[in-house]
Amino acid sequence: MPSYTAPVKDMQFILHDVLKASESDIPGYDELDRDFTAAILEEAGKISSEVLAPLNAVGDVEGCRLENGVVYTPTGFKEAFEQMREGGWTGLDCDPDYGGQGMPYVLGVATGEMFTAANMAFTMYQGLTHGAYSAIHAHGSDAQKQTYLPKMVTCEWTGTMNLTEPHCGTDLGLMRTKAEPQDDGSYRITGQKIFISAGDHDMSENVIHLVLAKIPGGPDGIKGVSLFIVPKSIVREDGTPGERNGVSVGKIEEKMGIHGNATCVMNYDGATGWLLGEAHKGMRAMFTMMNEARLGVGMQGLAVAEAAYQNGLSYARERLQGRAVTGAENKDGPADPLIVHPDIRRSLMDQKSFTEGARAFVLWGAQMIDQAHRMDDKTAEGAISLLTPVLKGFLTDQGFDMAVLAQQIWGGHGYIEEQGMSQFARDARIAMIYEGANGVQALDLVGRKLAAEGGKPAMAFFEMIKGFCKENAGDEAFARDFVEPLKTASKHLQEAAMFFMQNGMKNPNHALAGSYDFMHLFGHVCLGLMWSKMALAAQAKLAEGDGDTAFYETKIATGRYYMARRLPATAMHLARITSGADTVMALDAANF
Amino acid sequence: MPSYTAPVKDMQFILHDVLKASESDIPGYDELDRDFTAAILEEAGKISSEVLAPLNAVGDVEGCRLENGVVYTPTGFKEAFEQMREGGWTGLDCDPDYGGQGMPYVLGVATGEMFTAANMAFTMYQGLTHGAYSAIHAHGSDAQKQTYLPKMVTCEWTGTMNLTEPHCGTDLGLMRTKAEPQDDGSYRITGQKIFISAGDHDMSENVIHLVLAKIPGGPDGIKGVSLFIVPKSIVREDGTPGERNGVSVGKIEEKMGIHGNATCVMNYDGATGWLLGEAHKGMRAMFTMMNEARLGVGMQGLAVAEAAYQNGLSYARERLQGRAVTGAENKDGPADPLIVHPDIRRSLMDQKSFTEGARAFVLWGAQMIDQAHRMDDKTAEGAISLLTPVLKGFLTDQGFDMAVLAQQIWGGHGYIEEQGMSQFARDARIAMIYEGANGVQALDLVGRKLAAEGGKPAMAFFEMIKGFCKENAGDEAFARDFVEPLKTASKHLQEAAMFFMQNGMKNPNHALAGSYDFMHLFGHVCLGLMWSKMALAAQAKLAEGDGDTAFYETKIATGRYYMARRLPATAMHLARITSGADTVMALDAANF
Known part of the structure; x- marks a missing residue:
C-alpha cells in the first residue's frame, strides 16, 4: 500500500528561498513568513498522510455507486470530508467576506498539491467547488454571492462545472442544452451534460451546478452560450436547501482512474436556473477562471507524479535485486537494493528533477495569479496567461510519464493493482484530458497566447x-x-x-x-x-x-x-x- | 466498442516488396509466394476481426476467476480457443514431426500480430504454449518430445513459464524453489512462483509448466538453476492426462490490464517434475528461446499500438469538432472532423509511422531468426541477438506511448472504460515489464550484446x-x-x-x-x-x-x-x- 509524505521542506525552500514570498509586495504576502507557512504546510501534510492517503486505494477499489438516484462515495470519504471542513482547508484562500481565510492563492496551491498527491479523486470534490466558488465570486450578483458562497467556502455545499455534452467537448459552440427565460427571471434548463466531475454525492447537503446553456434566439455558436447557477436543491428564502430541482444523475461513468470521484451524466429536465453574469457571455465568464483551473490541473500532474515517485523510491531502496556493477554495496545481504543500478537512478532522477522543478513552476505561477488578482497587475496577468497552457499541458503529460516511470521500478509488482502503483498512472492519465485536452492547450498557446x-x-x-x-x-x-x-x-x-x-x-x-x-x-x-x-x-x-x-x-x-x-x-x-x-x-x- | 482490421496489405508489402521473402534462400521461404501468404494472412485477419476482437472487451470486463481450485476464462474464450485449434493456427510454425505446419517463424509472427492486436490477453495462452513448446523442442529428450509436443502444437495442452518468485524477478539467482531428486529419476518440486501468465484455465485438458528450480547441493546463484517439466496432470503411459500433480493456483492477480489472461500464483507442493535439458543449465535453456520470446513481446507493443491507432483514426474521421484553420472542410456539417486539425495529424502520423516501421522491424527480426535457425547462420544469430533487446524494449515503450496517444484523440471518451481505448493503454503497459523489464533489456544491450x-x-x-x-x-x-x-x-x-x-x-x-x-x-x-x-x-x-x-x-x-x-x-x-x-x-x- 503506497504512502505519502508531504514535501514541506521543499515547499518552504521554494516559497522562501526561491520566490521570497514574504518579501513580495503582493497584498497578503507579508503574512507569509517561514513559521507561518511551515505551520500550515505541516498541518496540511499531516491530514494528507494520515487521513487522505489511506483512503486513496479505498476510493479506487470501491468507486462511487448510484442507487435510487443517490450517489454514494467510497467508505470513509464522508468522514474525511468533514475533517477537511473542520480544519478550515476548504476555504483557505477564499474571501473572508464569505467565511474564507483570505490567504494567498499560492498557499491554496501548495496545500492542494498535498491533498491531491494523497488522494486526487477525493480532493477533486473540493477543487470543483473552489472553481464554482470563483465563478460566482467573480460574476455573481450580491444576492447570489450571499446565497451560495458562504456554504461553498465551507464545502457544506459543493460545486460542479457543466460544459461537455455527448457530441461536444472542445467545440462548445455545438452545445444543445437550452435555457428558456421564465417570467420570474429564472430559466428552465433542459439538456444533458456529461463527464461532470463530483457531479453528485453524499458528502454535502447541496450541489451547486454551474451550467453552460443557450438561450433560444441568441447568437449562433460559442457566442450564444450563457452560464447558469442550477442548484440540486433550490435554496429557500431562509438559505436552506428546499425543493429538489429538475436535475438528476443519469449514470456514473466507469473510468480508467479517479474512481473515487463521481463522474456523472447529468440530466437537466426543465431545471430551474439563474443566469450568472451576462447573457451570452458565458464563455467569457468561464475564461476568467481558466488560468486558475488549468494551473490546478497542471498541479495534479505534479502531485500524482510526486506520490508515485515517493513510492517508486521506497521500493528502489528496499527491493534487493542484482549487484552494483562497481562492486557489491550490501555485502551482507543476498543482493543490493535497486537504487544502486544506474538505470534505476536515471528513472529516479528523471522523476525527482521533474517534480521539484514542476513544484517551483506551479508555485511561481500561483504567485503570478496572486499578483494579477491582488494587485490588478496586467503584466502578471499577461505572463500567467501565456504560461497557463504550458503549466497544464506540459506538467500533466510529464506527470503521467513520471507515474509510469515510478510504476516501472516496481517491475511486475507495479502491474498488480493491490500495490497501488497502477492507480497513480491511471489517475494521472485524466489530467492530460480534462480542463481542455493537451492538444487544445497547445493550440491555445501557439494560436492565441x-x-x-x-x-x-x-x-x-x-x-x-x-x-x-x-x-x-x-x-x-x-x-x-x-x-x-x-x-x-x-x-x-x-x-x-x-x-x-x-x-x-x-x-x-x-x-x-x-x-x-x-x-x-x-x-x-x-x-x-x-x-x-x-x-x-x-x-x-x-x-x-x-x-x-x-x-x-x-x-x-x-x-x-x-x-x-x-x-x-x-x-x-x-x-x-x-x-x-x-x-x-x-x-x-x-x-x- | 473498438474494432480491428488486419493490415494484410501492409504485411504483404513488407514480406514481398521489402524483405523479398520468397527470393530468400532460407529453407521454407520458397513457398512464401504472394498468393500463399495472402491466403494465410486473410484467413488470420478474418478470425482476428470476427472472433477474437469482439471478445477483447469481454475479457477485460469479466477477467478470470478462481473457484474451488478451477480457473475459469471469460465468456466465449473457450469456444474461440477451439476455433483457433481447428483452424490450425496454434501450430502454424511448429515442427511437422509433431503435427505442426512447419511454416517459417516470420509467418507465425505476422499472424501473431493480428491475433494479439485483436485480443492480447487471449492470444497469450497460445503464445506461452509456443514458448514452452520451443523449450521442450530444443532441450527435451525424444520421449519428452513425443509425450508433450503433439498436444502442445494443437494447444490441447497449453504451456507456461515459471521464473519469478515473490522476492526475485530479474535476479533469478536468489531463487528458492527447490527440486529434490527422486529414485525414479523425477524430482520433487517445492516452492512458489508468481506472475505466471496463462497459469491455469479451463480451455485445455492439461497445462505443462516449465519451472526453474534449484537442485539442492548445486552451485550457488544463477548457475545452480535447472529447468523442469511439471505437468498439471501427470501424463499416463497411454499419453492421456492422469493423476493431478502437486501444483495448484494460489490466486489470480488483479492487474492493470490483460484481465482475460489468468496471471496466477502457482504453488508447487512436492509436485513431480522432470528435468528438461541438463542439470544446472536451466538459464542456458531459457536463453535459447529468449530472442523469440522477446521479439514476441516487442510484437505485442506494435500490435496493441496498431489496434489503438485504428480506433483513434476512426474517431478522428467521425468526430466533428472545430473547423480547419485553413477553412471549413465539411461545410454542410456543424463542424469538421478532428482529422483536419494539424495536432491530431501529428498524433496520427506519430502512430502510423511507428506501427508500420515497427511491423517491418519485427518481421525483419523474425526473418533473421528463421535464418539463424533454419540455416544455422551464426551471423544472423549474432545480429538478432544484438537487436532483440531493441525490439523488446523500444517497441513496447513506444507501443504503450502510441496507445496513450490514440486514447488521447478520444478526449474524455477515451477515459471511459466502455469505449475500449483505455484497455489498449492498460494492456500495452505490461509488455514494458514482463519478459525482462525494459531497463533490463537496456542493460542486456549495452552490458552484453x-x-x-x-x-x-x-x-x-x-x-x-x-x-x-x-x-x-x-x-x-x-x-x-x-x-x-x-x-x-x-x-x-x-x-x-x-x-x-x-x-x-x-x-x-x-x-x-x-x-x-x-x-x-x-x-x-x-x-x-x-x-x-x-x-x-x-x-x-x-x-x-x-x-x-x-x-x-x-x-x-x-x-x-x-x-x-x-x-x-x-x-x-x-x-x-x-x-x-x-x-x-x-x-x-x-x-x-
Whole structure:
C-alpha cells in the first residue's frame, strides 16, 4: 500500500528561498513568513498522510455507486470530508467576506498539491467547488454571492462545472442544452451534460451546478452560450436547501482512474436556473477562471507524479535485486537494493528533477495569479496567461510519464493493482484530458497566447530569461551547468516562435503542426529556469552556511541533472517544429 | 466498442516488396509466394476481426476467476480457443514431426500480430504454449518430445513459464524453489512462483509448466538453476492426462490490464517434475528461446499500438469538432472532423509511422531468426541477438506511448472504460515489464550484446547502414529525405557506442547510465532504416507503375514523416548519454 509524505521542506525552500514570498509586495504576502507557512504546510501534510492517503486505494477499489438516484462515495470519504471542513482547508484562500481565510492563492496551491498527491479523486470534490466558488465570486450578483458562497467556502455545499455534452467537448459552440427565460427571471434548463466531475454525492447537503446553456434566439455558436447557477436543491428564502430541482444523475461513468470521484451524466429536465453574469457571455465568464483551473490541473500532474515517485523510491531502496556493477554495496545481504543500478537512478532522477522543478513552476505561477488578482497587475496577468497552457499541458503529460516511470521500478509488482502503483498512472492519465485536452492547450498557446497583446508577454518572457542569464554569467561553474544550457534552450524556444511567425502567416498549419512540441519545448525552458533559480538559491544558502547542507547540495545536483539530461529535449522539439507542416499534412484523410 | 482490421496489405508489402521473402534462400521461404501468404494472412485477419476482437472487451470486463481450485476464462474464450485449434493456427510454425505446419517463424509472427492486436490477453495462452513448446523442442529428450509436443502444437495442452518468485524477478539467482531428486529419476518440486501468465484455465485438458528450480547441493546463484517439466496432470503411459500433480493456483492477480489472461500464483507442493535439458543449465535453456520470446513481446507493443491507432483514426474521421484553420472542410456539417486539425495529424502520423516501421522491424527480426535457425547462420544469430533487446524494449515503450496517444484523440471518451481505448493503454503497459523489464533489456544491450563476439554484430550493423546509405545516395530526393537523416542518426548511435567504450572501461556506470537512451536511440535508427527500405521499395513499385499508387505514395510520405519528425530524437538520446553518469549517480541514496 503506497504512502505519502508531504514535501514541506521543499515547499518552504521554494516559497522562501526561491520566490521570497514574504518579501513580495503582493497584498497578503507579508503574512507569509517561514513559521507561518511551515505551520500550515505541516498541518496540511499531516491530514494528507494520515487521513487522505489511506483512503486513496479505498476510493479506487470501491468507486462511487448510484442507487435510487443517490450517489454514494467510497467508505470513509464522508468522514474525511468533514475533517477537511473542520480544519478550515476548504476555504483557505477564499474571501473572508464569505467565511474564507483570505490567504494567498499560492498557499491554496501548495496545500492542494498535498491533498491531491494523497488522494486526487477525493480532493477533486473540493477543487470543483473552489472553481464554482470563483465563478460566482467573480460574476455573481450580491444576492447570489450571499446565497451560495458562504456554504461553498465551507464545502457544506459543493460545486460542479457543466460544459461537455455527448457530441461536444472542445467545440462548445455545438452545445444543445437550452435555457428558456421564465417570467420570474429564472430559466428552465433542459439538456444533458456529461463527464461532470463530483457531479453528485453524499458528502454535502447541496450541489451547486454551474451550467453552460443557450438561450433560444441568441447568437449562433460559442457566442450564444450563457452560464447558469442550477442548484440540486433550490435554496429557500431562509438559505436552506428546499425543493429538489429538475436535475438528476443519469449514470456514473466507469473510468480508467479517479474512481473515487463521481463522474456523472447529468440530466437537466426543465431545471430551474439563474443566469450568472451576462447573457451570452458565458464563455467569457468561464475564461476568467481558466488560468486558475488549468494551473490546478497542471498541479495534479505534479502531485500524482510526486506520490508515485515517493513510492517508486521506497521500493528502489528496499527491493534487493542484482549487484552494483562497481562492486557489491550490501555485502551482507543476498543482493543490493535497486537504487544502486544506474538505470534505476536515471528513472529516479528523471522523476525527482521533474517534480521539484514542476513544484517551483506551479508555485511561481500561483504567485503570478496572486499578483494579477491582488494587485490588478496586467503584466502578471499577461505572463500567467501565456504560461497557463504550458503549466497544464506540459506538467500533466510529464506527470503521467513520471507515474509510469515510478510504476516501472516496481517491475511486475507495479502491474498488480493491490500495490497501488497502477492507480497513480491511471489517475494521472485524466489530467492530460480534462480542463481542455493537451492538444487544445497547445493550440491555445501557439494560436492565441503567443501573439496575445502583440506578443508582449512572450517577448517579456524571453527578455526575463536573457536578463537572468546575463546577471548570472559570472560564476563559472554555475554558468557552465545552468546558464549555458538555459540559454541554448531559450534560443530554441525563440527560434521556434520565429519559425511560427515566418511560416504561420502564409500557412497556419506550419504553426499548429508544431504546437504540441512547442508546448513541451516551452515547458522544458520553464523548468530549466526554475532549476537555475533553485540552484542559485541553494548556492546562496550554502554560502551563508545556513542549515541543511545535504538538502542544498542535493538541490544543486538534481538541477544539474535536469540541465544535462532533460533540457536537451528542446533541440528535438525544435527540429520537429521546423520540419513544418508538410509531412504532417501530406496524407489525404482517406489514405491513413 | 473498438474494432480491428488486419493490415494484410501492409504485411504483404513488407514480406514481398521489402524483405523479398520468397527470393530468400532460407529453407521454407520458397513457398512464401504472394498468393500463399495472402491466403494465410486473410484467413488470420478474418478470425482476428470476427472472433477474437469482439471478445477483447469481454475479457477485460469479466477477467478470470478462481473457484474451488478451477480457473475459469471469460465468456466465449473457450469456444474461440477451439476455433483457433481447428483452424490450425496454434501450430502454424511448429515442427511437422509433431503435427505442426512447419511454416517459417516470420509467418507465425505476422499472424501473431493480428491475433494479439485483436485480443492480447487471449492470444497469450497460445503464445506461452509456443514458448514452452520451443523449450521442450530444443532441450527435451525424444520421449519428452513425443509425450508433450503433439498436444502442445494443437494447444490441447497449453504451456507456461515459471521464473519469478515473490522476492526475485530479474535476479533469478536468489531463487528458492527447490527440486529434490527422486529414485525414479523425477524430482520433487517445492516452492512458489508468481506472475505466471496463462497459469491455469479451463480451455485445455492439461497445462505443462516449465519451472526453474534449484537442485539442492548445486552451485550457488544463477548457475545452480535447472529447468523442469511439471505437468498439471501427470501424463499416463497411454499419453492421456492422469493423476493431478502437486501444483495448484494460489490466486489470480488483479492487474492493470490483460484481465482475460489468468496471471496466477502457482504453488508447487512436492509436485513431480522432470528435468528438461541438463542439470544446472536451466538459464542456458531459457536463453535459447529468449530472442523469440522477446521479439514476441516487442510484437505485442506494435500490435496493441496498431489496434489503438485504428480506433483513434476512426474517431478522428467521425468526430466533428472545430473547423480547419485553413477553412471549413465539411461545410454542410456543424463542424469538421478532428482529422483536419494539424495536432491530431501529428498524433496520427506519430502512430502510423511507428506501427508500420515497427511491423517491418519485427518481421525483419523474425526473418533473421528463421535464418539463424533454419540455416544455422551464426551471423544472423549474432545480429538478432544484438537487436532483440531493441525490439523488446523500444517497441513496447513506444507501443504503450502510441496507445496513450490514440486514447488521447478520444478526449474524455477515451477515459471511459466502455469505449475500449483505455484497455489498449492498460494492456500495452505490461509488455514494458514482463519478459525482462525494459531497463533490463537496456542493460542486456549495452552490458552484453554491444560487446558480444568482440563487437562483431554491432560493427556489422553499422557497416550495413553505411553500405545502404552509400548505395542509395544517388537519388537526390531520396538522399535528402531518407539517406541523410539515417546517416546522422546512425552516426549518433556510433558516437554513443564509442562513448561507452571510452568511458565504460574506467567506470561502467558511464555506460549503464546511458543504456536506456541507447536502446531508444538504436530503435530509432532501426525504424529509420526500415522506413528507408520501405520508401525505396515503394518508389520501385511506383516506377514499375504497378498497382496501388496511393498506397505507395502514402508509404513514402509516412516515411518522410518518420525521418523528419521522429528521428531527431537520436540527438537528444546522444546528449543524455554523453552527459555521462556523474549527474545520474551524484546523490547519496539517503538524499533522494
